[in-house]
Amino acid sequence: MKKTLLSLAVFTTFAAQADEGMWMPQQLPQVAQQLKAAGLKLDPASLTKLTEFPMGAVVSLGGCSASFVSPQGLVITNHHCVYNSVAVNSTPERDLLTNGFLAKTLGEELPAAPGSRVFVTEEVANVSDRVITPAVAKMKGKARVEAMEKNQKALVAECEKDAGYRCTVASFYGGLEFYRIKQLEIRDVRLVHAPPSGVGKFGGDTDNWMWPRHTGDYGFYRAYVSRDGKAADFSKDNVPYQPKHVLKIAKEGVKENDFIMVVGYPGRTNRHRLPSEVAFTFDWNYPAFVKASGETLAIIERETKNDPAAKLKYAGQVAGVNNYYKNRKGMLTSYAGSDILARKTAEHNALKAWVNADAKRRAEFGADIEAVEKLIAQRDAATKREFFLSYATPRFLNSARTLYRLSNERAKPDAERKSGYQERDLPRLTSVITGQDRTYVENVDKALVLNFLKQYNAQPANEHSEAFDNALGIKPGMDEAALKAALDKVYAGSKLQDKEFRTAWMNKAPADFKASNDSFIKAAVAMYDADRKDEAKEEELAGNIQKAYASYMKAKIAYMNSKGQAVYPDANSTLRVTFGNIKGRDYGADGTGSWTAFTTVKGVVAKATGEGEFNAPQKQLDAIQKKDFGRYVDPVLKTVPVNYLATLDITGGNSGSAALNDKAELIGLAFDGTLDSIISDWDFNPRATRDIQVDVRYILWNMEKVDHADNLLKEMGVN
Numbered sequence: 001m002k003k004t005l006l007s008l009a010v011f012t013t014f015a016a017q018a019d020e021g022m023w024m025p026q027q028l029p030q031v032a033q034q035l036k037a038a039g040l041k042l043d044p045a046s047l048t049k050l051t052e053f054p055m056g057a058v059v060s061l062g063g064c065s066a067s068f069v070s071p072q073g074l075v076i077t078n079h080h081c082v083y084n085s086v087a088v089n090s091t092p093e094r095d096l097l098t099n100g101f102l103a104k105t106l107g108e109e110l111p112a113a114p115g116s117r118v119f120v121t122e123e124v125a126n127v128s129d130r131v132i133t134p135a136v137a138k139m140k141g142k143a144r145v146e147a148m149e150k151n152q153k154a155l156v157a158e159c160e161k162d163a164g165y166r167c168t169v170a171s172f173y174g175g176l177e178f179y180r181i182k183q184l185e186i187r188d189v190r191l192v193h194a195p196p197s198g199v200g201k202f203g204g205d206t207d208n209w210m211w212p213r214h215t216g217d218y219g220f221y222r223a224y225v226s227r228d229g230k231a232a233d234f235s236k237d238n239v240p241y242q243p244k245h246v247l248k249i250a251k252e253g254v255k256e257n258d259f260i261m262v263v264g265y266p267g268r269t270n271r272h273r274l275p276s277e278v279a280f281t282f283d284w285n286y287p288a289f290v291k292a293s294g295e296t297l298a299i300i301e302r303e304t305k306n307d308p309a310a311k312l313k314y315a316g317q318v319a320g321v322n323n324y325y326k327n328r329k330g331m332l333t334s335y336a337g338s339d340i341l342a343r344k345t346a347e348h349n350a351l352k353a354w355v356n357a358d359a360k361r362r363a364e365f366g367a368d369i370e371a372v373e374k375l376i377a378q379r380d381a382a383t384k385r386e387f388f389l390s391y392a393t394p395r396f397l398n399s400a401r402t403l404y405r406l407s408n409e410r411a412k413p414d415a416e417r418k419s420g421y422q423e424r425d426l427p428r429l430t431s432v433i434t435g436q437d438r439t440y441v442e443n444v445d446k447a448l449v450l451n452f453l454k455q456y457n458a459q460p461a462n463e464h465s466e467a468f469d470n471a472l473g474i475k476p477g478m479d480e481a482a483l484k485a486a487l488d489k490v491y492a493g494s495k496l497q498d499k500e501f502r503t504a505w506m507n508k509a510p511a512d513f514k515a516s517n518d519s520f521i522k523a524a525v526a527m528y529d530a531d532r533k534d535e536a537k538e539e540e541l542a543g544n545i546q547k548a549y550a551s552y553m554k555a556k557i558a559y560m561n562s563k564g565q566a567v568y569p570d571a572n573s574t575l576r577v578t579f580g581n582i583k584g585r586d587y588g589a590d591g592t593g594s595w596t597a598f599t600t601v602k603g604v605v606a607k608a609t610g611e612g613e614f615n616a617p618q619k620q621l622d623a624i625q626k627k628d629f630g631r632y633v634d635p636v637l638k639t640v641p642v643n644y645l646a647t648l649d650i651t652g653g654n655s656g657s658a659a660l661n662d663k664a665e666l667i668g669l670a671f672d673g674t675l676d677s678i679i680s681d682w683d684f685n686p687r688a689t690r691d692i693q694v695d696v697r698y699i700l701w702n703m704e705k706v707d708h709a710d711n712l713l714k715e716m717g718v719n
Contacts, residue, residue: 198617214601
């Protein structure tokens with residue numbers, strides 16, 4: 001195979017920090033020297049084989065990472081990754097969030113939240129030349145987007161001829177390269193075990209992104225398939241999936257300075273972004289997000305305060321919003337005291353000077369680098385204009401728009417349908433649509449919409465969506481009472497909150513939608529043409545950005561290579577490996593003091609209040625008081641370790657990632673970072689950046705001594 005820019009980017013001398021970098025597995029032989037220096041005992045070349053140990057045991061949950069830990073499809077991940085599945089199975093009478101859940105037998109396991117998946121990666125192939133063909137390379141705007149999408153759909157269809165597989169074409173380096181990822185899509189996922197929230201969410205939002213930490217952030221799913229081993233929808237006749245490889249639990253505990261690597265599916269980083277993108281994000285976008293998130297949390301709290309059932313329905317959303325709310329606030333704080341923008345600007349100016357210093361480089365890259373900045377400014381203006389619109393749209397109006405789009409797309413041959421509405425998308429779309437009522441309460445949704453509708457409606461009339469206004473019966477300048485009356489009318493006129501009524505629309509024709517008197521269905525039909533025009537404008541801009549951005553990234557890679565620097569791609573939810581060492585910090589968040597590498601159960605006792613976020617279960621506190629630690633006591637700490645720090649490069653999506661020792665044995669789960677280092681999504685700082693793992697010894701101790709999950713311990717080969 002010809003050398004790609006991705007491979008060329010690592011053939012140069014590795015000049016980055018050893019702890020920096022979310023490496024694709026196939027890149028690891030190029031950093032073998034650094035892996036060995038950090039302490040890896042395996043051959044780095046063995047880590048490139050996605051269907052072999054240990055990569056074959058690591059899976060994606062489509063937002064979190066996880067790993068197989070038994071031959072019977074048992075999957076370990078973070079508590080916060082199974083949280084919504086616990087919530088949707090909870091009732092005020094059987095509060096699994098508070099009390100935890102343990103299935104002692106397969107028959108006791110519960111269906112995970114609607115849409116839950118386990119994705120097992122089996123193949124990754126470079127398909128850049130098949131996405132950006134010579135003909136596509138000459139195109140721009142919407143035509144370029146449509147041609148690329150057509151090629152990507154053909155690649156996906158070719159890959160998905162094998163039933164039960166989900167294939168995607170992922171973009172690397174801002175659309176410069178494309179890789180096709182083939183994954184077994186396991187659709188029958190069941191909840192097996194989650195500790196009480198007083199363990200799995202101990203410290204709550206107060207301790208989120210903080211150190212020292214004492215959170216038992218772990219939980220278990222099981223993957224099921226049909227009796228012939230194929231991916232299948234939930235059925236009582238399904239059987240546990242038998243993975244080719246599982247992770248072994250480390251028998252020896254870890255200590256400071258030990259080698260560690262984390263394998264998972266990090267969502268997104270932004271280290272190759274332009275200075276203008278950095279400025280827009282931190283000066284406008286993140287502040288707007290923080291404000292909106294704070295309002296969302298306050299409204300949900302107010303509307304569910306005296307309704308335990310409603311509170312459970314929104315528990316998953318609250319947890320998710322809270323996580324990003326604190327994350328973005330932490331980033332803003334770190335950014336405010338940094339020189340990130342100045343450094344990014346200087347680096348960008350140096351790149352442009354390098355390009356302009358050579359006539360050939362200037363001819364190849366100069367125009368695109370200028371164009372990309374102007375195009376991004378257009379995108380930023382649209383983001384500002386439409387910010388409140390997404391928050392101000394009722395949930396079931398969005399559902400109606402999705403259902404009507406599906407109805408129209410189904411009239412086309414499958415290959416010509418828009419991505420997201422093909423036959424391959426229907427199982428997931430069906431599970432989402434059918435399960436919406438499990439996380440919905442009308443008064444909560446209406447209160448959220450009204451709050452943001454007021455802010456949207458305060459915008460100048462030329463920043464309004466005429467189709468949206470007409471569909472909801474609102475006008476610019478309306479007062480709150482009039483807006484509320486309009487919402488009351490449109491909510492009262494729809495039955496989409498009823499599961500049977502809603503799911504029936506998945507199979508109706510466009511004519512049925514046009515004949516409907518349901519208010520949300522009527523609104524979706526009325527908005528359809530305007531939605532397609534807006535989409536076309538977005539695609540025109542996106543196509544032009546993709547062309548210019550890919551050229552900018554090609555220039556940046558060439559420039560960094562010319563200085564002997566390695567270039568790893570930003571995270572994009574594909575399988576990555578990061579490595580380093582277990583290590584504390586020589587200063588704390590305020591610039592003074594130090595952080596030890598480990599916390600222990602002593603800290604759980606010290607923090608426990610018996611209520612709220614620090615409501616550790618009494619049976620756990622009793623076990624700690626009795627020093628009933630068994631084989632899980634650390635010989636140096638003289639007690640059970642809970643969490644530990646490491647010099648790893650992770651981000652959102654890494655939640656639940658397997659933390660492995662020098663022999664690729666499971667030593668914990670990555671679940672968080674520290675508040676002052678999460679800015680590493682944009683700017684990696686090796687001195688400050690630390691991620692947080694839950695120690696596997698704490699997981700096993702809780703399972704054995706507190707929850708008595710002996711069946712699972714035996715299954716994992718611990719007992």
